[in-house]
Amino acid sequence: MIGVIVNTVLIVAGSLIGLLCKKGLPQKLIDSVMMGLGVCVVYIGITGALKGRQTLLIIVSMVLGIIIGTAVDIDDKLNRLGEWVNRKLSRGDGGVSLADGFVSGSLLFCVGAMAVVGSLNAGLLGDNQTLFTKALIDCVSAAMMTVTLGIGVVLSAVSVFVYQGTIVLLAGLLEPVLTDWAVCEITCVGSLMIMCIGLNMMKITKIKVANMLPAVIFAPLLCTLWDAVSPLL
Numbered sequence: 001m002i003g004v005i006v007n008t009v010l011i012v013a014g015s016l017i018g019l020l021c022k023k024g025l026p027q028k029l030i031d032s033v034m035m036g037l038g039v040c041v042v043y044i045g046i047t048g049a050l051k052g053r054q055t056l057l058i059i060v061s062m063v064l065g066i067i068i069g070t071a072v073d074i075d076d077k078l079n080r081l082g083e084w085v086n087r088k089l090s091r092g093d094g095g096v097s098l099a100d101g102f103v104s105g106s107l108l109f110c111v112g113a114m115a116v117v118g119s120l121n122a123g124l125l126g127d128n129q130t131l132f133t134k135a136l137i138d139c140v141s142a143a144m145m146t147v148t149l150g151i152g153v154v155l156s157a158v159s160v161f162v163y164q165g166t167i168v169l170l171a172g173l174l175e176p177v178l179t180d181w182a183v184c185e186i187t188c189v190g191s192l193m194i195m196c197i198g199l200n201m202m203k204i205t206k207i208k209v210a211n212m213l214p215a216v217i218f219a220p221l222l223c224t225l226w227d228a229v230s231p232l233l
Contacts, residue, residue: 003122003131004168007138008161011109014139015154018146025147034148038201041108045198048111048191051184057222061189065215075210078103101152103210104197105145106159109138111190111216116183119164123171131164148201179227182220189219 022030052058069075078099109115114137118130138160146153167174178186193215196207 001122001165001168003118003128003135004161004164006128007109007131007135007164008157010135010139011105011142011157011160012154014142015105015146015151015157018143018153019151021143022147022150030148033144035202037144037148038198041198041201042195043198044108045191045193045195048187048194050188051191052188053181053184054226057185057219057226058188058192061185061215061218061222062192062212064218065189066212068214069211070208073211074213075099075208078210098150098152098155099210100200101145101149102155102159103213104149104201105142105153105156107190107193107197107209107213108141108145109156109160110163111187111194115160115164116167116178116186119167120171120175120178123168124175177220177224179223181227182223185219185223186216189215 025033081099114130114134118128118134121127121130142153142156167178193209193212196205196209196212199205200207200209
């Protein structure tokens, strides 16, 4: 778990650095950083989305995920949670919802091959090298995102700890499900959401990305189902 702990701590550290930098920056500069960071996030999403191998599976995962997410209205519940935390903190976050930073950070830090493969290596082999590398990248990303999205980004460290920690602890059980193909599809589905986050950051769209989150669960499940059914066809 040492790799997961280091990853979590560096996200918190990066977020705190971002908060300190934000206080001394004029709004015009913050808006410019938001635009530039949004372009970078879209680029990250595009490169990850190209790793998908089965387009039909991606489409089905997204459709099912959006149906479930919209029915439950995850976006609304996260926003209400963010508003509640804002009230408890007694002061706002510059008009930026905590939910925005939390969802954006959670997706950016949890989705991708490094998160899954690194956690599997840590759980199965005791090799934390991949997670250490990811931790440094996440630290820098957290600092940049916090400047524009606020303190909500630091909360995504909890998502990273729970998500990667679960994979490490259950590595032996999850290894058959998280095949190379499944990891590619998870990366692709998650990267499509990251693209949406980038477009939202540039204020081009107002996509409720949180309502797409269940798609990340459907992707590996459909891969497993496909592997089980395809020999019978």
